[in-house]
Amino acid sequence: MFRISLALISLLLWSLSSSAADKNNIAIVIHGGAGNIKAAQLSPEQEAAYKKKLQEARDKGYAILAKGGTSMDAVVAAITILEDSPLFNAGKGAVYNFDGQHDLDASIMEGKNLQAGAIAGVQTVKNPILLARAVMEKSEHVFLAGRGAETFAKQQQLALVENRYFNTEKRFKSLQKAKQSLLKTSWNQTDKDLEIDYKMGTVGAVALDQHGNIAAGTSTGGRTAKRYGRIGDSPVIGAGTWADNRSCGVSATGHGEFFIRFNVAADICARVKYRGLSIQTAADQVINQELANIQGSGGVIVLDKQGNIAYSFNTKGMYRAYKNNKNSHVAIY
Numbered sequence: 001m002f003r004i005s006l007a008l009i010s011l012l013l014w015s016l017s018s019s020a021a022d023k024n025n026i027a028i029v030i031h032g033g034a035g036n037i038k039a040a041q042l043s044p045e046q047e048a049a050y051k052k053k054l055q056e057a058r059d060k061g062y063a064i065l066a067k068g069g070t071s072m073d074a075v076v077a078a079i080t081i082l083e084d085s086p087l088f089n090a091g092k093g094a095v096y097n098f099d100g101q102h103d104l105d106a107s108i109m110e111g112k113n114l115q116a117g118a119i120a121g122v123q124t125v126k127n128p129i130l131l132a133r134a135v136m137e138k139s140e141h142v143f144l145a146g147r148g149a150e151t152f153a154k155q156q157q158l159a160l161v162e163n164r165y166f167n168t169e170k171r172f173k174s175l176q177k178a179k180q181s182l183l184k185t186s187w188n189q190t191d192k193d194l195e196i197d198y199k200m201g202t203v204g205a206v207a208l209d210q211h212g213n214i215a216a217g218t219s220t221g222g223r224t225a226k227r228y229g230r231i232g233d234s235p236v237i238g239a240g241t242w243a244d245n246r247s248c249g250v251s252a253t254g255h256g257e258f259f260i261r262f263n264v265a266a267d268i269c270a271r272v273k274y275r276g277l278s279i280q281t282a283a284d285q286v287i288n289q290e291l292a293n294i295q296g297s298g299g300v301i302v303l304d305k306q307g308n309i310a311y312s313f314n315t316k317g318m319y320r321a322y323k324n325n326k327n328s329h330v331a332i333y
Helices: 002-024 044-066 071-083 128-138 146-155 169-184 187-193 256-261 264-275 279-294
Strands: 027-035 104-110 116-122 143-145 203-208 214-220 241-243 248-254 298-304 309-313 317-324 328-331
Touching (some): 027 044, 027 298, 027 309, 044 071, 044 203, 044 328, 071 104, 116 128, 128 214, 203 248, 203 298, 214 248, 248 256, 264 279, 264 298, 298 317
Antiparallel strands (some): 027 203, 027 317, 104 116, 203 214, 248 298, 317 328
């Protein structure tokens, strides 16, 4: 009887210590896009505004984790805040397509069962990340696009808006500049010459909850002046978003055509899972070697099952922030 009691006590203590360890590992990392971001281009007030919004999104997600909430809830909460801000190329701040409208894409994935949801080319959904989650949780599908996705959004009673809700003066000026460049040269040459970051810009988040579950999500307005129904990597599971409890979670931002071809998000986690690399090494190999060798530009945020956090980008800057039980950080350059 005494031996049994000791065994039960030991088991209880192990369970409590294990739970405490899991809780201590909670973490969230977010990004607001990577690109030609230079200190000289942002006033002190603008820089402060970006950092304040990144901190708000990060802290909202972390508060959910600290209260025992899920990584999925934390990711959605953080991304929704960024979607509602005109500062970032997602939701309210989405760029214009060639015809002067906004097409929105998003994806989300959970690492326990590798469930995922994605949407592309929607024009009236206020928060695309909410629709991506609804596709994952409320439908038998993974990826919905265009009119069908918007019909599903109505059925799920998500907030809908007129397309002009996404209009902003800054993005309109970017459209005019991009179109002027396109009138003079080809898309390929424009990719090399255009100074504005018309081809990249995204928001994303990756979180780890006290149950050891990883979730990742990404949302974007795509590239400025895009045509022909172009879709980038953000809604593509494996390219722009990936989550697997056995390795890591990733949200990417950059020149989507390259990220799709190189299956960037999944590739990083595969290197962690099968080669035993750290998330920082795996991310650097993909971003600063594989992509850099073919002039593919952008970056990623990465979080593993131990709560380790990594960034990697081959651009001038990437809006980013993270928080765990030990540290918190916000940066741009």
